[in-house]
Amino acid sequence: MEQKGKDFTDIPYFCVKALETGVNIIGVTRGDVTRINHTEKLDCNEVFLAQFTEHTAGVKVRGKAKIYTPYGIIYSGEEEHHG
Amino acid sequence: MEQKGKDFTDIPYFCVKALETGVNIIGVTRGDVTRINHTEKLDCNEVFLAQFTEHTAGVKVRGKAKIYTPYGIIYSGEEEHHG
Amino acid sequence: MEQKGKDFTDIPYFCVKALETGVNIIGVTRGDVTRINHTEKLDCNEVFLAQFTEHTAGVKVRGKAKIYTPYGIIYSGEEEHHG
Amino acid sequence: MEQKGKDFTDIPYFCVKALETGVNIIGVTRGDVTRINHTEKLDCNEVFLAQFTEHTAGVKVRGKAKIYTPYGIIYSGEEEHHG
Amino acid sequence: MEQKGKDFTDIPYFCVKALETGVNIIGVTRGDVTRINHTEKLDCNEVFLAQFTEHTAGVKVRGKAKIYTPYGIIYSGEEEHHG
Amino acid sequence: MEQKGKDFTDIPYFCVKALETGVNIIGVTRGDVTRINHTEKLDCNEVFLAQFTEHTAGVKVRGKAKIYTPYGIIYSGEEEHHG
Amino acid sequence: MEQKGKDFTDIPYFCVKALETGVNIIGVTRGDVTRINHTEKLDCNEVFLAQFTEHTAGVKVRGKAKIYTPYGIIYSGEEEHHG
Amino acid sequence: MEQKGKDFTDIPYFCVKALETGVNIIGVTRGDVTRINHTEKLDCNEVFLAQFTEHTAGVKVRGKAKIYTPYGIIYSGEEEHHG
Amino acid sequence: MEQKGKDFTDIPYFCVKALETGVNIIGVTRGDVTRINHTEKLDCNEVFLAQFTEHTAGVKVRGKAKIYTPYGIIYSGEEEHHG
Amino acid sequence: MEQKGKDFTDIPYFCVKALETGVNIIGVTRGDVTRINHTEKLDCNEVFLAQFTEHTAGVKVRGKAKIYTPYGIIYSGEEEHHG
Amino acid sequence: MEQKGKDFTDIPYFCVKALETGVNIIGVTRGDVTRINHTEKLDCNEVFLAQFTEHTAGVKVRGKAKIYTPYGIIYSGEEEHHG
């Protein structure tokens, strides 16, 4: 009865699960000048749910993590080895 | 005020079920400066339903939990061993 | 002819059925400071339908209950043993 | 006023059919302080259709009843014995 | 070529067909204080189409009737004996 | 005024076909006090298309007629004997 | 390649084809007082396309005609003898 | 003015193909008083695409023509002999 | 991978391909008084894409042409001989 | 200005691929008086993506080209020889 | 689990992949006077994602490139040789 992971085009947030300790989720500002406005550090297996905001228009993920996006799951920090 | 009330019920929410005692759901602020604005602690098998708010744009889950999102279920605090 | 429990992503309320007496449904405030703003106690087999509001952005369920959400049914207060 | 009338017809509603005399449908206020604002008593086999309103954000059903919701039918006041 | 009775979630009115004379359709006010604001009496086989309004947020049906709602047909005043 | 005209064409309507002469379509007011605001009489086989309006929130059909609604066809004035 | 006659719930006008000369399409006003505001007479096989308007909230069809509505085709002025 | 332009392109239109010379497309006004505001004459095999407008709420087609509507094709000026 | 020609109900423009030289696309005004506001002449095999506008609410096509509309392709200037 | 930017990206566009050198894409004005406001010339195999604008409500394509529209591909400047 | 390339009618940007060095993406202004407002040059295998803007209503692609549009992929600078 679970709502399966399909048609999530309109999801207003993304999720990141750290696959190692020390994953960095680095927010980049929306403004006229683009700069880092926040770095969230995750320990292994922590999960982070986040929205784009008035202040953040770009997010860089550094380190081994599983990123849940409308395009499917994207793995950072490693070669893709999932189907 | 009717219209206002309607807005609040339209905001998507996610659900967290704690799989051990001491799960932390840590809200991160939306504002110019990103800081922790609330930590909710869950005992084992408690369920938490939460919306992103005007004040919270990111949520970190620490500890063993089952997180219900539009992308499907994400397990925090442990290696994924579900299909 | 019943409308079956599918595609309920947009339902603006959730339902809780208590499976024991003494289930607590604890509302957490939306505001700048997050605090408990209401605790609803349910006896066994009572059903509660509730919306997120201008005042409530998070809800914790403590005790054995069946929670009807857009993600499906979540059981609080016990190990999941349903399909 | 046309537009206003349209809003009211768009608010979702749920239905309750009493399966015994003395079913209580207890409305809980939306406001800052949560309190009971109305109790509707149903005799056996009466049906009640109700909307969430500006004043009611939660509804408790006490006694044997069949509650029609977007999640399907929920039975209050008894163990579930339907498919 | 008839539009069959499916997917009527968004229908902004409900219908009641009286199955006996003396069916009461009792409107309950939306306001701060909940009180009866109108009682419509139906003779056997009369049909009533009604909307929720600025003044009516709840409707009780008393007596044998067939109620057409987005959840399907609900029979008041008798045990359900339809599929 | 263009926009206004568009609103009126978007309001749903229902259709009634009289199956005998003397069918009454009785409009009930939306206002604070509910009273009859119009009675339309149909001869046999006449068809009436009508919208709910700013003034009419309920409609009673008395006499043998076929009522076309989003729930399907409802027969007034007689026992249902159609599939 | 024609768009077939299905799913026409949202069509903002209806069509009438006269099946005899002297079909009357009688518009009834939307206002506080309901009165006839226009009568359109059709000769046999003429077709009339019309919208509900700021001034017309009800339409009566008298005489043999084929009425195209979101509920399908309704025949006025005669017993239904179509599938 | 951009927004205005967008509105006009969203208004639905219908198409008429004349099957004989001398087909009349007669626009009836939307206003308080209903009168003819335009008659378009088509020669055989000419095609006319038209919108309902602020000024036209009804359109009568007289003569042999093929009318393309959301309900399918309607033939004026002759008995229907198409599937 | 082409988007096939289906479900084009919402297309905000239509297309005309001239099948002979001298096709006329004649715009008729939206205003209070209906008059011709533009005539576009097409040579054989030229294609014209056009929107209804603030000024044009009706378009007549004279001459052999293929007209692409939400109702499918309509041929002007000749008997229909396509499927 | 954000909102404005969003509007512009929502306007539909069409694509033209020139199949010979010297294809002309001729924009016709939306205004009260219809005149040519721009001619874009394409060399063979160049592709042009264009929106209807506040200033352009009609576009004529002259020369051999492949025009991508919601109705499918339309070939200008030649007889259609595609399926 | 990838979201496949279907139903991209509403995508508010297009993508260009250069298949040779020196591809030009030439923006044409939206304004009253149509002129080139920007030329982006791409080296081989660079990818450009772009939106129509307040300033750009037309885009010409010159050189060998693969253009991703709601109508599918269009190849500029060469004969089409893909399915």
Place this chain on the structure above:
Amino acid sequence: MEQKGKDFTDIPYFCVKALETGVNIIGVTRGDVTRINHTEKLDCNEVFLAQFTEHTAGVKVRGKAKIYTPYGIIYSGEEEHHG
């Protein structure tokens, strides 16, 4: 401000995974004059999620990367060798 926050989460975003160190994601301004407003450099296997903003209307990707768009995955910096 709630409403504002909602707008920002609705803006679509794309994802880029660097397949080598030194991938450049170069934002081009939306304004009257088009110039580079930000260059984000990615190391191998880093993932970048980004929205178009009030300031950025075009994005060039230089170097080997996997770009997730509504059109599917586009590879920059190399010949396409995926299905």
